[in-house]
Amino acid sequence: MTVLSIFTGKPVDPATLAKAPARKQDPAKVAPRKRGGLQRENQKAMLAKVHIAKQRLGLDDEIYRGILSERFGVDSSKDLEMTGLNDLLLHLQRLGFQPTPRRKSADPYDVDAQIRKIEALLSEKGRVEGTDVPWGYAMAILKRQTGGKVKSFEDASALELRGVIVALIRDAHKHGRRVQ
Known part of the structure; x- marks a missing residue:
């Protein structure tokens, strides 16, 4: 049975490979192992x-x-x-040092923040396309995603608004617009 060399692609006899001496690495060239990482x-x-x-x-x-x-x-x-x-x-x-707590990230269930994000995505879409994209566009997305159960943004849950944001972001990526 012959084996192909990974370097040349030519056949090599396995018996020759078995007889070949193992390579020894120079201890000076071996990188030291990192210790105590965490x-x-x-x-x-x-x-x-x-x-x-x-x-x-x-x-x-x-x-x-x-x-x-x-x-x-x-x-x-x-x-x-x-x-x-x-x-x-x-x-x-x-001695008086007061450590500052880490900043909390924005609440993902903050409905007002999500509505502001939807507004920003709509205005970016309108800016790039050179038109005014009405709120009705986002409302249509919301109605389609909820099967017509939700009729306004006030009735929408945070999760449903998140779905509208995701749809607008996907549309932005699809058309090469930047996302804020």
């Missing part, structure tokens, strides 16, 4: 929080390094483990 990412995030706290508190470098050497016995916050970084953040909070 832990390192968490440590980087904690370091970033520490430096944000330092900046917001207005600590100069001398005072900050004094805190590190007095309380933790290190010269740099990079030398701290996760527990040390957590303790440092708690200490900075006792």
